[in-house]
Amino acid sequence: MDTRVPLSRxxxxxxxxGVAVLAGIGAPAIVRAQSEAIRIGHLTPRTxxxxxxxxxxxxxxxxxxxxxxxxxxxxxxxxxxxxxxxVNPQTASTKAERMIERDKVxxxxxxxxxxxxLTIAQVAQRNKTLYxxxxxxxxxxxGADCKKFMFHVESQNSMYVKSVGRSFLSAGLVKGKSWYxxxxxxxxxxxxxxxAKRFMEGNGxxxxxxxxxxxxxxxxxxxxxxxxxxxxxxxxLNLAGNQITNFLKQYAxxxxxxxxxxxxxxxxxxxxAGKGNFVGTWPVVWHHLLDTPGTKSFVGAFTKKYxxxxxxxxxxxxxxxxxxxxxxNELKTPDSVKLIEHWEKGAKFDLLKTRxxxxxxxxxxxxxxxxxxxxxxxxxVKNQWDIFTSTGPVPGPNEDLEVIASTxxxxxxxFA
Amino acid sequence: MTLVLFLQQVLNGLLDGVYYLLxxxxxxxxxSLGGIVNLAHGAFxxxxxxxxxxxxxxxxxxxxxxxxxxxxxxxxxVIERLLFRxxxxxxxxxxxxxxxxxxxxxxxxxxxxxxxxxxxYSIPQALRGQIFLGDFVYSYYRTVLLLIAIGCVAALxxxxxxxxxxxxxxxxxxxxxxxxxxxxxxxxxMAAVAALGIGLAGLAGVLLAPIYAVHPAMGAEIITPAFxxxxxxxxxxxxGVVLAALLVGLVKGMMAAVGYSAGSTAAIYLxxxxxxxxRPRGLLGERITRFE
Numbered sequence: 001m002d003t004r005v006p007l008s009r010x011x012x013x014x015x016x017x018g019v020a021v022l023a024g025i026g027a028p029a030i031v032r033a034q035s036e037a038i039r040i041g042h043l044t045p046r047t048x049x050x051x052x053x054x055x056x057x058x059x060x061x062x063x064x065x066x067x068x069x070x071x072x073x074x075x076x077x078x079x080x081x082x083x084x085x086x087v088n089p090q091t092a093s094t095k096a097e098r099m100i101e102r103d104k105v106x107x108x109x110x111x112x113x114x115x116x117x118l119t120i121a122q123v124a125q126r127n128k129t130l131y132x133x134x135x136x137x138x139x140x141x142x143g144a145d146c147k148k149f150m151f152h153v154e155s156q157n158s159m160y161v162k163s164v165g166r167s168f169l170s171a172g173l174v175k176g177k178s179w180y181x182x183x184x185x186x187x188x189x190x191x192x193x194x195x196a197k198r199f200m201e202g203n204g205x206x207x208x209x210x211x212x213x214x215x216x217x218x219x220x221x222x223x224x225x226x227x228x229x230x231x232x233x234x235x236x237l238n239l240a241g242n243q244i245t246n247f248l249k250q251y252a253x254x255x256x257x258x259x260x261x262x263x264x265x266x267x268x269x270x271x272x273a274g275k276g277n278f279v280g281t282w283p284v285v286w287h288h289l290l291d292t293p294g295t296k297s298f299v300g301a302f303t304k305k306y307x308x309x310x311x312x313x314x315x316x317x318x319x320x321x322x323x324x325x326x327x328x329n330e331l332k333t334p335d336s337v338k339l340i341e342h343w344e345k346g347a348k349f350d351l352l353k354t355r356x357x358x359x360x361x362x363x364x365x366x367x368x369x370x371x372x373x374x375x376x377x378x379x380x381v382k383n384q385w386d387i388f389t390s391t392g393p394v395p396g397p398n399e400d401l402e403v404i405a406s407t408x409x410x411x412x413x414x415f416a
Numbered sequence: 417m418t419l420v421l422f423l424q425q426v427l428n429g430l431l432d433g434v435y436y437l438l439x440x441x442x443x444x445x446x447x448s449l450g451g452i453v454n455l456a457h458g459a460f461x462x463x464x465x466x467x468x469x470x471x472x473x474x475x476x477x478x479x480x481x482x483x484x485x486x487x488x489x490x491x492x493x494v495i496e497r498l499l500f501r502x503x504x505x506x507x508x509x510x511x512x513x514x515x516x517x518x519x520x521x522x523x524x525x526x527x528x529x530x531x532x533x534x535x536x537y538s539i540p541q542a543l544r545g546q547i548f549l550g551d552f553v554y555s556y557y558r559t560v561l562l563l564i565a566i567g568c569v570a571a572l573x574x575x576x577x578x579x580x581x582x583x584x585x586x587x588x589x590x591x592x593x594x595x596x597x598x599x600x601x602x603x604x605x606m607a608a609v610a611a612l613g614i615g616l617a618g619l620a621g622v623l624l625a626p627i628y629a630v631h632p633a634m635g636a637e638i639i640t641p642a643f644x645x646x647x648x649x650x651x652x653x654x655x656g657v658v659l660a661a662l663l664v665g666l667v668k669g670m671m672a673a674v675g676y677s678a679g680s681t682a683a684i685y686l687x688x689x690x691x692x693x694x695r696p697r698g699l700l701g702e703r704i705t706r707f708e
């Protein structure tokens with residue numbers, strides 16, 4: 001029996017008419033807003049395995065825009081934020097194109113996936129519009145794939161590896177030791193593994209095993225059994241997104257006690273793993289326990305608005321929006337080319353840390369302090385957020401900020 | 417790889433398959449009887465996990481192990497009565513669209529209520545620890561999980577194959593019109609099957625919340641492998657689904673065990689392709705006239 005009601009020609013015409021009317025209602029609002037507000041595009045994954053982190057980016061940039069608009073906006077113009085889920089590299093590219101060509105955004109901010117960063121940067125470069133990467137780590141984006149119109153607030157993999165690497169070196173976990181690594185099987189992970197291997201070889205250690213893990217993997221038991229029999233000195237995680245939470249929960253479940261460390265990390269994933277499950281030492285660009293006035297006021301405002309503290313991805317999108325607005329105000333123009341000139345000359349920015357930072361002209365990477373955090377033992381955890389202790393800033397106060405960044409040999413950028 | 421590690425990996429892979437089984441059995445039941453391709457099945461699994469987080473501070477893990485699947489099953493009945501029943505006799509593509517939409521609504525609702533970041537939930541204190549047998553190690557919690565899952569699967573088999581209820585359901589799968597002609601209304605059976613299948617997905621959510629990240633898209637993560645299991649197993653066959661779940665778990669686990677973990681996801685699709693090439697109805701799929 002078939003009771004399907006075929007869509008009639010008349011019905012089809014009616015729905016098409018309805019769509020046209022709706023589109024007509026939507027359009028005038030866009031036209032009206034165009035002359036007054038300055039538009040900023042925000043693209044980041046809001047679904048999928050990086051979605052949880054993207055959500056923090058969205059919350060943070062909303063807060064930044066709210067604060068900026070309350071303080072008068074950019075050159076007296078209100079900021080209008082256009083936010084979209086970037087989904088995957090192809091969709092990210094399409095949406096970036098639309099934001100630039102149809103919506104005439106002054107610049108694009110955001111992203112977490114290194115693969116999507118690249119496709120957005122290609123669109124930005126073609127259209128001569130600034131793109132500020134807030135979450136893509138791969139060194140290749142600052143090396144072979146670097147672009148004149150792309151700047152990086154997020155640290156590159158080399159900076160992550162070298163900053164937490166210092167903690168591993170001082171704990172005696174490198175020279176003559178063997179590491180077992182699990183790596184997220186996409187652009188970010190591959191790049192990070194390469195950098196991690198370079199670090200390990202340069203410091204006299206070796207890998208006893210390395211595995212590529214699909215980004216949708218949820219069960220790590222097969223890997224845990226292999227790690228247990230390999231008996232490494234350190235389990236190294238080059239994972240991303242929910243993979244890290246899943247791994248930590250199951251690592252505790254299987255009762256493995258080898259020291260754990262990672263080269264890629266997000267605080268939200270440690271919070272989700274929770275007290276007792278979260279172990280190891282990890283690098284971060286920023287965390288909510290930093291003792292600086294800037295951080296205190298950002299954490300206070302964020303917690304007041306959202307009922308929970310911001311994590312490192314929130315810092316990236318917040319600070320990127322603040323830097324862009326500050327420079328547009330100083331230069332009295334939203335022009336991308338002028339902004340790039342200004343930044344390449346070494347303009348300094350307050351980053352809520354102890355020292356100001358700047359973009360390195362050779363590859364557009366933000367030079368700034370990083371930190372290594374170590375999980376607190378379960379009995380010392382007082383609340384669900386403050387579950388780690390932190391090193392002081394890396395590099396230390398008397399060191400050049402560039403010592404943790406990639407050298408010209410490691411990642412060469414020609415902007416070609 | 418030593419023999420112990422190899423055997424451990426084989427066993428681990430099989431056990432991994434049991435998690436898919438809880439999802440896949442419901443999926444297969446609902447499709448076989450109602451012709452509904454339930455893409456929202458994963459969403460019920462996610463709801464089960466989130467309900468555990470909400471309930472366990474009040475009723476403990478043990479309490480939520482019962483209450484959460486029951487609540488999810490009730491939700492399933494409501495969805496069945498309000499939505500599914502309108503699509504039993506129509507083109508499966510319509511119910512596919514319906515449940516696809518439902519899955520998105522559910523995922524986004526979870527995101528709006530609980531936020532996108534994963535929430536923390538751990539194995540209850542009493543169930544932590546490992547079992548050691550010489551070189552062999554396994555998680556105590558997973559062993560408990562496995563026993564519960566096997567218990568449920570066995571109970572479902574008894575229900576479907578040894579009771580009057582099961583006979584009507586199986587007859588309904590083969591020939592609903594004939595069942596109707598015999599004066600038996602399938603409507604209450606449809607509701608019961610939806611409750612059972614969806615309740616099982618909720619149960620899987622409870623059982624996996626302590627070891628997997630609890631986040632809004634967790635349903636989307638599990639639905640694809642569960643579908644692969646149903647397709648490989650074949651429609652209408654209880655043991656086909658069981659066999660397929662174990663096979664999928666084994667293939668995934670072994671790929672990781674021998675060092676080709678990057679291909680573990682691809683491997684299960686390859687397995688599906690091979691099975692469909694040689695057995696288009698799946699491993700043990702029955703010939704169901706209305707789906708041919």
